[in-house]
Amino acid sequence: MKAIEVRGLSKAFGEHTVFSKLSLHVGHGELVALLGPSGCGKTTVLRCLAGLAKPDAGWFNVKGESGIVFQEPRLFGWLDVRGNVAFAARTPEERARVGELIELVGLSAATEKLPKELSGGMAQRVALARSLVRNPQVLLLDEPFAAVDALRRYELQRQLRAIVEARALSALIVTHDVDEALFLADRILVLGGEPASIRTELQQGADRNEVLAALGSATPELVPDRRASLESR
């Protein structure tokens, strides 16, 4: 069985059909990016998988425990970093993992800090650590680095990639950032249209212009490659 499997999923808000008969899957140990323009319904797909939205029709399965990282860190302001990471812990083993996870995301020095004392990137790393406390097999990520500045985002993407590989996680990441999808994902699903459907499926190493064209850009060569410009520094 796949880590994530979605078959014929449909969702409408009133008259507006967000997506209908959507099917996709994420294999074991695979990192799949769901790429699409803002407002195309990709977040709704993820919310359905996380149990936060109820699909109108269709079937899906997420294997085992799943962790979720939202677009915003969504930390509990009254808890320090340790308390936030430990929030989801239920058993002594899970609680024992907290320190190790804080170290994993490189925040050992900030364990006692309150969320208001953290930068956006640090807060999102806390959220990532929190999502790992129950030792999930699947990670659901909703534009987790969209609110982080470009340099920091690059670091976080590398860190995420390393964590997913080291722990043999399967992950579905929702993003509107072509370069993020190209860097992170083993496979890219391009979502678009109204109601949204999967337009193209691209493998790792796909041509950037091809992805942009699939997204609907008529002039892909005009979209600046921020990652390339950062790497060349």
Added chain:
Amino acid sequence: MRKFWLGLLVPLALLAFWWAITAFGIVKTYQLASPVQVARELVALFADGTLAGDLSASILRVICGFAIGCALACAIGVVVGLSRTAERIIDPTLQAIRAVPSLAWVPLILLWLGIGEEAKITLVAIGAFFPVYINFVAGIHNVDRKLLEVADVFGLSPVQRARRVVLPAASPGLLVGMRIGFTQAWLFLVAAELIASTKGLGYLLMQGQQITRPDQILVAILLLALCGKITESAMRAIEHRSLRWTDTLRTAP
């Protein structure tokens, strides 16, 4: 410390003004006693033990009434804040009761409970109840839905969700309500004591008026101001300590 002294500027100026208008005979002393007379009266009332009796009676009533009102407000506030159904059942009635001006309760409470301590404590409790209730419910309603989703994603039970997310997130509202509730408790105390009591600061006020002793009235007013200020500052300090985590202007360094 310098900020503290700044707060004393206006009271000192007022004191000087007060002294001046009484010392130069601009206002007659049977209408407004001079600061010296008031100080003398304060010492006299303190020396013969009446003041200690009045002060302790009032403080005890405020503390008991506030504790009862606050406890009830927390209990009902949690239910109303968390349950839409409970809100529809309970809230309209409470809002109607809240619209009644404080003094209107006095005759009814006296009729029901007599002129004993119970009546005064009940009135104080009514006064403390509403600010706590309203601010607590508002605090619960203002909890960020996004945080609740985190609780849902982790599969927290309704009780855990309330205890671990809703209540801590609503604590700023609760603490503001408690601070306002304490101030309101003093207000209702005076209303109760003015009408039916044989001791307390409100009684001191009323007696001062009956025997035409402006100095005694002013002693009572000053003590009420002092008590109100002390409780308000204490509540503010508690609020500041427990809300250090909030990222607002109030807790800015």
